[in-house]
Amino acid sequence: xxxxxxxxxxxxxxxxxxxxxxxxxxxxxxxxxxxxxxxxxxxxxxxxxxxxxxxxxxxxxxxxxxxxxxxxxxxxxx
Numbered sequence: 518x519x520x521x522x523x524x525x526x527x528x529x530x531x532x533x534x535x536x537x538x539x540x541x542x543x544x545x546x547x548x549x550x551x552x553x554x555x556x557x558x559x560x561x562x563x564x565x566x567x568x569x570x571x572x573x574x575x576x577x578x579x580x581x582x583x584x585x586x587x588x589x590x591x592x593x594x595x
Contacts, residue, residue, distance in 0.1 A: 522581035529574035536567055 519581055519584055522577045526574050526577035526581060529570055533567060533570055
C-alpha cells in the first residue's frame, strides 16, 4: 500500500505543478486547464479544483508517512 500512496501523491503533485506553471503567463480571462483554453470561465472554480487536488495529494502523502512498512518475520519462530 505504501507504493500506491507514494505513487498517488507524486502523480497528483505533478498534476498540480502542470496546472500551476501552465497558468503563470496567462491572464485571468484566458486561463488554461490541461492545455485547454477556458474562455469566459470564472477563475474561482480553477482555484477550488487545484485546492481539492492538493487536499487529496496531501491525504495520500500523509497515509504514505503514517502507514507502517512490512515487518520482517524470522523463519525460525519455534
